[in-house]
Structure formats: structure tokens, C-alpha cells
Amino acid sequence: MPITDVTIVRRCADCSVEIGTITVKKDNMRLMTNDLNWCESCGTETREVRDIAQREETVTAEQASYPGNPPVEDVTAAEFRRRRGAGIAV
Numbered sequence: 811m812p813i814t815d816v817t818i819v820r821r822c823a824d825c826s827v828e829i830g831t832i833t834v835k836k837d838n839m840r841l842m843t844n845d846l847n848w849c850e851s852c853g854t855e856t857r858e859v860r861d862i863a864q865r866e867e868t869v870t871a872e873q874a875s876y877p878g879n880p881p882v883e884d885v886t887a888a889e890f891r892r893r894r895g896a897g898i899a900v
């Protein structure tokens with residue numbers, strides 16, 4: 811089955827941040843454009859560059875294994891006051 815659609819990645823020409831992707835017919839593919847697009851990163855309108863998206867898209871998986879709040883090691887003093895405040899003999 812012939813590939814008729816291609817995915818184009820649009821990037822800011824200045825900072826290369828990805829603006830978005832578009833899917834176009836291969837025949838209508840247009841990589842050159844002088845259109846200006848708003849770039850959030852630059853905070854201004856910039857030219858865009860277009861690239862054909864790779865088939866194997868690099869999935870930047872969010873690191874699910876972020877360490878939580880580091881355990882507070884030095885709780886002794888706070889714990890002491892808490893217990894004393896609660897009337898627990900320490």
C-alpha cells in the first residue's frame with residue numbers, strides 16, 4: 811500500500827521548538843514556507859521550518875520514577891516537640 815500521507819513537523823526557525831504537526835498528502839507536501847507563526851518560546855512570530863516526521867518517533871517518556879519528597883532525616887527535634895505538645899512522655 812503506497813504511502814500517501816506524510817506527517818510534517820513544524821518547528822520554530824529560531825529556537826526549533828515544535829509548533830505542531832500536520833498531515834498532508836505526499837503530493838501536496840510543502841516544506842518551504844514563509845508563513846509566520848506564533849512561537850510561545852520566542853514570544854514572537856517567527857518563521858517555521860518543516861521536517862518530515864520520523865517513522866520511529868522518539869517518545870520522550872516522562873520519567874515516572876521521580877523521587878518523591880526526600881525523606882526528612884532530621885525529624886528528631888520536630889518530632890520531640892510534637893510528642894511533647896501532644897502530652898506524650900518522651
Ligand SMILES: [Zn+2]
Nearest residue numbers: 822825849852
Ligand atoms: Zn521560537
